[in-house]
Amino acid sequence: MTMPLTIEAALSAGRTALDGAGVETATLDARLLLEAAMDAGTARIVAEPDQALDTRQEERYRSFLERRRNREPISLILGRRAFWKDEFVVTADTLTPRPDSETLIELAVEHFRRGAPCRILDLGTGTGCLLLSALREFPDAAGLGVDLSPGACGVALRNARTLGLDSRTRIICGDWGTAIGGIFDLILCNPPYIADRERETLSPEVREFEPRQALFAGVQGLDAYRELVPELAANLAPGGALIVEIGHGQGPGVSRILMESGFCVAARARDLANRERCLLATVAHT
Numbered sequence: 001m002t003m004p005l006t007i008e009a010a011l012s013a014g015r016t017a018l019d020g021a022g023v024e025t026a027t028l029d030a031r032l033l034l035e036a037a038m039d040a041g042t043a044r045i046v047a048e049p050d051q052a053l054d055t056r057q058e059e060r061y062r063s064f065l066e067r068r069r070n071r072e073p074i075s076l077i078l079g080r081r082a083f084w085k086d087e088f089v090v091t092a093d094t095l096t097p098r099p100d101s102e103t104l105i106e107l108a109v110e111h112f113r114r115g116a117p118c119r120i121l122d123l124g125t126g127t128g129c130l131l132l133s134a135l136r137e138f139p140d141a142a143g144l145g146v147d148l149s150p151g152a153c154g155v156a157l158r159n160a161r162t163l164g165l166d167s168r169t170r171i172i173c174g175d176w177g178t179a180i181g182g183i184f185d186l187i188l189c190n191p192p193y194i195a196d197r198e199r200e201t202l203s204p205e206v207r208e209f210e211p212r213q214a215l216f217a218g219v220q221g222l223d224a225y226r227e228l229v230p231e232l233a234a235n236l237a238p239g240g241a242l243i244v245e246i247g248h249g250q251g252p253g254v255s256r257i258l259m260e261s262g263f264c265v266a267a268r269a270r271d272l273a274n275r276e277r278c279l280l281a282t283v284a285h286t
């Protein structure tokens with residue numbers, strides 16, 4: 001008969017297994033996977049190292065570890081990721097929300113301090129994390145999320161319902177042009193912006209598991225901005241703002257596209273690594 005596996009032994013075995021697979025955050029990931037396998041919080045995992053896992057918990061933990069050893073992201077294994085003030089369902093159809101993208105919400109909150117936006121558009125909504133976080137910050141607003149992927153649209157809708165924001169949320173499956181004709185006070189967009197040639201520099205977690213169409217955008221990574229920005233000035237209400245996420249070093253290129261399309265760049269924000277991460281653009285209405 002084999003000895004039941006204790007929490008402490010499970011953590012240590014998990015750490016070793018993940019370390020061996022080149023996972024940089026092996027200790028943290030082993031704990032997160034064990035918590036999920038046991039449906040337990042951190043407090044219990046830390047406070048009861050000698051408690052044994054039952055067979056079902058052990059099986060789940062082993063299968064989670066195996067997936068993580070194959071470099072599947074934690075967000076996909078757990079099926080969720082925290083962003084801004086909420087937790088979002090994440091699937092293989094959606095980009096995992098990044099802390100860096102929270103700078104878009106911060107910038108929106110700052111910009112609209114004196115008069116909240118009523119109509120919000122989020123292009124390439126994915127999990128809906130940007131749109132739904134904005135709707136949470138602006139309780140009188142209604143929002144439209146657009147995504148090309150039917151799978152992502154389903155996830156965004158599910159997140160809207162779970163967060164109790166569905167009465168203010170509409171999700172449409174379509175391309176960048178879908179919302180043309182609508183007028184919005186705030187337009188958010190975190191488009192794909194990775195240059196095709198950078199594919200090999202990405203971690204296996206991103207390269208192998210995240211949706212390709214949410215990541216890559218041509219030779220310089222600017223294709224999505226080139227496609228969507230020129231149409232957008234006409235969608236912005238007077239006093240409105242377009243906030244786009246950008247990749248490292250793309251500030252000048254995206255600013256140029258914005259200016260050529262009738263926008264002026266009114267603010268920029270940096271992420272936690274102090275890199276320019278998003279631009280806020282407005283239109284001077286005459």
Ligand code: GLN
Nearest residue numbers: 095125126190191192214
């Ligand atoms: N809007 C979503 C996010 O910021 C998805 C973006 C994308 O798929 N490129 O996470």
